[in-house]
Amino acid sequence: MNASSMSRLVVTALLLSVSPVVGAAGETPSAPEVAISAPGDGQRVATAWSGPVVVEVSRGAAGHDGRLSVVCPSSGYEHHTTFSAPSGRVGVEVAPVEAPASDCTATAQLDPVAGAAPGDDPGDDSGDDSGEGPAAAGPSDGVAFSVWRPVAFTDARVSPVFYPTVRDGFADTAELVFDLSAPTDVVLLAFDVARGRVVTERRAVLAAGPATWAWDGGKGNRRRASLPTGRYLLAAVAIDPVSGDSVAVIGATEIARRTITQRTVRSVPAVRAERSAHGACATGAGEARVVLVCRGTRTSWAELSAVVRVPRDARLRDARSRNEKPSADERPGRVLHDVERLSPRRARVSLRIDGRRALVVDELYVEWSRRVQQRPVAPVPGRAGIVAGEVTRDQGGDWVVELAPPG
Numbered sequence: 001m002n003a004s005s006m007s008r009l010v011v012t013a014l015l016l017s018v019s020p021v022v023g024a025a026g027e028t029p030s031a032p033e034v035a036i037s038a039p040g041d042g043q044r045v046a047t048a049w050s051g052p053v054v055v056e057v058s059r060g061a062a063g064h065d066g067r068l069s070v071v072c073p074s075s076g077y078e079h080h081t082t083f084s085a086p087s088g089r090v091g092v093e094v095a096p097v098e099a100p101a102s103d104c105t106a107t108a109q110l111d112p113v114a115g116a117a118p119g120d121d122p123g124d125d126s127g128d129d130s131g132e133g134p135a136a137a138g139p140s141d142g143v144a145f146s147v148w149r150p151v152a153f154t155d156a157r158v159s160p161v162f163y164p165t166v167r168d169g170f171a172d173t174a175e176l177v178f179d180l181s182a183p184t185d186v187v188l189l190a191f192d193v194a195r196g197r198v199v200t201e202r203r204a205v206l207a208a209g210p211a212t213w214a215w216d217g218g219k220g221n222r223r224r225a226s227l228p229t230g231r232y233l234l235a236a237v238a239i240d241p242v243s244g245d246s247v248a249v250i251g252a253t254e255i256a257r258r259t260i261t262q263r264t265v266r267s268v269p270a271v272r273a274e275r276s277a278h279g280a281c282a283t284g285a286g287e288a289r290v291v292l293v294c295r296g297t298r299t300s301w302a303e304l305s306a307v308v309r310v311p312r313d314a315r316l317r318d319a320r321s322r323n324e325k326p327s328a329d330e331r332p333g334r335v336l337h338d339v340e341r342l343s344p345r346r347a348r349v350s351l352r353i354d355g356r357r358a359l360v361v362d363e364l365y366v367e368w369s370r371r372v373q374q375r376p377v378a379p380v381p382g383r384a385g386i387v388a389g390e391v392t393r394d395q396g397g398d399w400v401v402e403l404a405p406p407g
Helices: 003-018
Strands: 034-038 044-046 053-057 065-072 077-084 089-092 101-110 140-148 153-158 174-180 184-192 197-206 209-215 230-239 246-255 259-269 274-278 281-285 290-294 301-309 315-324 335-343 346-354 358-373 389-393 399-403
Touching: 034 101, 034 140, 053 065, 053 101, 077 089, 077 101, 153 230, 153 246, 174 184, 174 230, 174 246, 184 209, 184 399, 197 209, 209 230, 246 389, 259 301, 274 281, 281 301, 290 301, 290 346, 301 358, 315 335, 315 346, 346 358
Parallel strands: 044 140
Antiparallel strands: 034 053, 053 089, 065 077, 065 101, 101 140, 153 174, 174 209, 184 197, 184 230, 230 246, 259 358, 274 301, 281 290, 290 358, 301 346, 315 358, 335 346, 389 399
């Protein structure tokens, strides 16, 4: 062998001594790697979450086993299990995480067989590690996440109607009642349907469980002013910490007039009325009707009058009669009705004719009005007024209420 051949052999030997092992396909095998792709680092999950924890391993580690640990120290939750990733990706179910916690971690680690140091004997079960020392730990990956209780409104009810202007202790406020699944910050809104705007906005920190918002129909400022009658929407809005979406409960109520005007008509049979005549006029009565006849000028008149009892707070409005004009009725002449208050509880209604008029009268009427206060049929909150919809903010920061289509 000449010197040139000897040099080439020495160079080849040196190259082999420093080159990595080459696989059958000519590729250099990479070190095995493992990663957790779900849940993401910093992700929020809902209580009762049970995975899956998605573990991905590199091609060089596929087909090997690993260990998964999920731990939430603040709630005392722990779950340890094993996994195998024959295709490089596996979803591992875990025991449900029932309690909220902010310090949860998920850690996946491949067994040492997949990442043993050179010289380790994976098949040596003798326990004699004096030669090479313990096998190297397998590759691992961990993520931190938190567990939150989702925010939801349940068992919602709303007052169908209320009367905020009277302040007598009866149905003075409208109540929006609901159960809250978790403690959270809540925005309480009153929305004027007719005018398309929010008229009251309040904020509250509510605990989990039943809650009630009593709205007094005011504008929410220090100087209380009642809003106009009409339909309003009451809404409680919160942000779900898990999804980040807005959740809301919406109820429809109505500001109604508690004090209404009640009209009453009281009639008096003509035969029970007092009759009087002056000048060329006369009156006559049958069994159920009274006849008034005048054949003179306006200085002559015939009259029917009666005294009726009225409520003390009544406002006298009108006097009328039920009559017929016989053939003897001629013109000119007048038919006059009048009502006057004689005392707080007594009024006088009258009918007078003059000139050349004639009437056959059946009854006299007096009409009055008074302010009365009504009571709602069902003042207690009910489920009938709860409506489906969304409450969001527009680009200008204003609240927008969108109701779902009926049905």
